């Protein structure tokens with residue numbers, strides 16, 4: 001039985017093609033590159049599809065309220081405004097249409113106001129995240145996740161994310177007991 005060489009099969013679309021290296025976690029999300037960032041070999045078409053989805057993922061992250069505290073946030077926001085006229089117009093229009101609301105901390109203190117909008121199509125960004133999961137699976141297990149195995153991306157509200165991460169970490173260490 002001959003073993004198929006993983007190098008020739010794109011892990012994202014499963015087709016035999018010429019593959020080139022792509023960073024699993026997109027470079028555009030970082031200001032400073034870590035040379036140890038993991039890569040996977042993917043086909044040119046998947047690479048191209050991925051780059052527009054990644055742009056949407058970056059925009060989603062940059063425009064999310066939780067990102068404001070990140071030290072790189074302002075540089076990313078400036079990049080978003082500077083690189084693309086259409087995006088800049090979209091942001092301006094979205095800000096004009098958005099609903100203003102109080103920003104309330106988890107402790108119940110109003111610390112400012114935020115703009116609420118649902119004028120953002122998150123589907124391309126979700127596709128990028130699903131591919132990142134496939135890439136990480138491949139890097140970790142050295143096997144491509146079967147294409148008929150669906151990867152779903154769900155959005156966890158900020159207030160729920162910390163307890164969720166704690167539970168996941170306990171699960172990973174095998175420390176969750178049955179009740």
Ligand SMILES: [Zn+2]
Pocket residue numbers: 010011012013014015042043044045046047
């Ligand atoms: Zn592909």
